[in-house]
Amino acid sequence: MTAPHAPITGTGTDQDPVTIFGPDFPFPYDDWLRHPAGLGQIPEASHGSEVAIIGAGMAGMVAAYELMRLGLKPVLYESRRLGGRLHSEPFKGAQGVVAELGGMRFPLSSTSFYHYLNRYGLEIRPFPNPLSAAASSTVVDLEGVPVYIESSADLPPLLKEVGAAWQEALESEASLSAMQAAIRRRDVATIKRIWNDLVPTWDDRTFYGFIANSPAFTRHSFRHLEAFGQVGFGTGGWDTDFPNSMLEILRVIYTNCDDDQYFVVGGVEQVPRRMWQDQPEKLAHWPAGTSLEKLHHAAPRPAAAKIERSSDDGIRVTDIWGDQRDYRAVLVTCQSWLLTTNINCDESLFSQKLWMALDRTRYMQSAKTFVMVDRPFWKDKDPQTGRDVMSMTLTDRLTRGTYLFDLGDDKPGVICLSYSWMSDALKMLPLPVEKRVRLALDALQKIYPDLDIRRHIIGDPITVSWEDDPNFLGAFKGALPGHYRYNRRMYCHFVQRDMPAAQRGIFMAGDDIGWIPGWVEGAVQTSLNAVWGIVNHFGGSTHADNPGPGDRFDELAPLELPD
């Protein structure tokens, strides 16, 4: 299936889908991408000029692809592998069976991301989230009591009350329906009115504070709050986000990030890899058949080790082997902490206020452990009860979320035995893969005492702890209360007109620069901001009929809070 076509700005109706449109900067990135006039033009004199792009994840790849189409020559540096946190690790000995170590479920509201995914005709299927049709059944196991659920009608009263309380809290404290109606209509004035009222209040408060103080929850017991933390909404338990700024949670809910999610058959990493090989039909300057792969002689440059100013108009990038190249523009897409740990970045390239924001970024930890199994055996029925022998499982035990991937009755299946964040992920950090698998299987054995999962496992298990990798240092940003100003500084950096000359020419993109960390759409949208900034930096412009994010910045700019 393909993603819905979002409306061209101003023609939206209440029937249009909810998309990741704002609320902080409601610019229609999807319309900008689709417009026949294209993203802009670069003066011919600059055609073929090199632009350094540090990091070949989705943000780096989108920028490289679009800048190539505009006639510039992107030079990608990558320290690990193409795709970055879109990492689909193949199980050995099987064709097309992967463990999605990073991004794995993609809401249809990610319309700019789907713009690229759809281009390659990749097959997507509904993600087997709790209580979704794709999961067939769900087991919620709290305090040692597993409850088998096939539809929301089977939910025990406690979980029904928790679900109703959450909806009520969102309506009464955060005008959920009004905001979603405005997002559907792409009604910028209403989005701004609702959001700008909420930002000063909720920037100071945690997700936990929102729940614990909402009358929708205070009329119930602590048990409700606890169950919400374990079972949460949409994709599973969210108590690991309880310390985060409530603004971050509201963005996810408003823009349906946690709804209508799909996985990519064969792995999402195919998207950046196809972009690397893609030979776009319409491109300035370059001959037909040009691709990023060809411009790079089939491999990106190695890791960037140093970034410094080389002249008034030049920025020098030195790679880990000492090769030095000068560029008029550099785009950094790796996680921002790496600018202080892995890359020797000249301090004068950013203002001290921006350094404060880059360094205060807080990353969440995340661990996942996968096994491949001989077949989707979980669909077998228990002869006594008639139920699935195993289900998508949410629990307060150490596995937290167990997801089952059915690739067809004639194919191996994949089980994500455990997907955990923060302290649950830290419990796994020092442990080797075998121990992680054993602990997960032991926990699941307590929930499914009559099922022997072990005898279905084939191939080697696969695990990841993102915080353990020096190329990332964490899974994704999780903004804390008081971080709105920092987010704003990073996000707005692509509009450089008011900056001192010494700070211009270096750009940033990636999901940690954006407002919805942990979602690839943020990586794409911030990358498109950087494309606009770089076009502008080279003296280029957008088409009058298709203004870009920087052209509409003054009208759409995120609310500024006093320092």
Ligand SMILES: Cc1cc2nc3c(=O)[nH]c(=O)nc-3n(C[C@H](O)[C@H](O)[C@H](O)COP(=O)(O)OP(=O)(O)OC[C@H]3O[C@@H](n4cnc5c(N)ncnc54)[C@H](O)[C@@H]3O)c2cc1C
């Ligand atoms: C556990 C997990 C689960 C997720 N789940 C989802 C999901 O379900 N849905 C969703 O939409 N999104 C999800 N995401 C988020 C999504 O994966 C990211 O938003 C997206 O992949 C980020 O792309 P990026 O280009 O911003 O960063 P990255 O992919 O991190 O790319 C940056 C690149 O920079 C490279 N690099 C680092 N240092 C250097 C250096 N010195 N020189 C050169 N290169 C360097 C890195 O190796 C990396 O390849 C998840 C992420 C994680 C980690």
